[in-house]
Amino acid sequence: MRLDRLALERRQVWIYVAGIAAGLAAGSTTPGMGSIAELLLWPVLALLLFATFLQVPLLHLISASRDLRFVGVALLGNFVLMPLIVWAMVSLLPGDPAIRLGVLLVLLVPCTDWFISFTQLAGGDVPRAVAVTPVNLVLQLLLLPLYLFLMAREEVTGLVTLNVVAPALLIVAVPLIAAAVTQRWVDARPGRLVVRDRWAWAPVPLLASVVFLVATAQVDTVLGALDVLPMVVPVFVAFLLAAALTAKALAASFSLPPQQARTLAFGLGTRNSFVVLPLALSLPEGFEVAAVVIVAQTLVELLGMIVFLRLIPVVFRTGPRAAGGR
Template sequence: MQKLFYWPSKNASLSIPLALLLGFGVGLRVDTAFLSSLILVFTFLMIYPTMIGVKLKEAVNLTHGKVVGLSLLINFFMIPFLAWGLGVAFLAEDPTMIAGLAIAGLLPTSGMTISWTMLHKGNVPAAVKMTALSLVIGSIVAPFYLLFMVGQYVPIDLAKTFTTIALIVFLPLLLGHFTFQYLIQKKGPEHFQKIIKPTLPAFSFWAMLVVVFSSISMKAQALLSNPQILLKILVTLLLFYIINFTASTLIARFTLDRPNGIALVYGTVMRNLSIALGLAITAFGPQAALVVTLAFILQVQAAAWYGRIADRYSLLGPNPTSTQDATKVSDKVKNNSNL
């Protein structure tokens, strides 16, 4: 049972496609519209574990100003409009898919930002600051960006969007803070780090698979009648990540040293897809969620491949850790991190 519990989070590149295929197959045979009433519950269960131990105090100190400032400029002035532009260019036949891509572009950084930065000997404190600060800023500005970018295609209810963000971001964040304090007092920091913390990503991942399963099953019939839409989404997402990696690498290469450059790349390319998925499915429906779900698959693989290429060709400067050593520990880092 323990192996089964941890298997999805340790094998994201397999478990997410399996959930997609299972959801598609079930959706072709069974009407799963009833699952829509459970989406918000499982979205909360997906986000809440990732918020336990989030260090929001990192968002208010003034260290690492240059790299953090660059990350904010890229995350909130370049990438959202890139996502919107690609969505309008390739996904205009369904405006809710534009919204899904826009949401992914609006919510930067995740636990994987910190993990990949650590793996490749980047500036980890800066990555922590980016993650905390971007979480707060992204959650506040997302409704206004969505109103501007997709309001002309999809009706945007600002009050509903803020309510959704409060339920899937700020409420889990608040409860996560108090849960962390309680666990530290009752069990101690060592017990939390060794026993409790490793279970949190696995628990979150199971809830995420339910959301993925639900979102694809509810659109299975529509996808069967229009299979080319999957190819369009994948091509759009591939362009999205290629442009992100290229732009962030060039900016980092010419403005920062290697440790800060690594933090900048992973702090801008990695999107908070767990929260994006929750917001997409609750605010815009299964079609928007499908875009974010497919982004999960590409993001994990892209992050791994970028690290190997960056180390091999010294894209951001020489890595003090050999590529061979990085390869050995890459799976360990992915397995103990949030998406």
């Protein structure tokens, strides 16, 4: 059953492409479908976030500190080095604030969900991946406003108002609290673990539903933003390459074993588009492209993970000596 879910996650990019295509077709051919999709988008997105947060060990933050070296390297990469790389990349983009803000939003926050699945598929260190995820989640929620203030002051000045931030915070905070409460309820009795296991299947179909609804509700924006893709796709590809090189440099500098190095590579290469999508969708008129940029990054990232699954195990080879080094 577990292998079946991982097989589904291997093919998720094609499921999302199909969802986008179906959404564009529905929005283009069915009058009134866009308004219905817009109403459904928020509750489906909330369910997606709940399913995602439920897989993150929110109540076990302390356990992440047991391996200070790996956690420290992961935090250095995710919250110092990669943000600096993103800042440099964004400076090369056109001056359109919606494009720049969309790229910053999606590339500044590390993934807390499917990077664990990809780590497992690539033979990485899954326990350490699980341990670092709640730290990643807490720090990104705290640091994202600071990053945006430093890197996109002109874009966000006068833009981030209570009307914009409140719905986005609500759509993230409610599933986060619900997931924490559910985790405590699940942990109280071993027999309830099946609840979390069943929800582990939900992110792929729920994200497919989200991209379908986004494409349906924003069909004109999506089609009108196709000329944006040649600008942002090379940035997303360059980010993946930079993540792999940064992981290689950090692993060598701190003498990480191959399995931990693989985990680091996937941790640096994957981003948390689920968390920032509500903020992008809450932006005022004229910034609709930001959400399209985030969806585009998700697809590029997933295609990139297919390459990572072949490349990263070769770059960080395991062997008798490497295994003994752990």
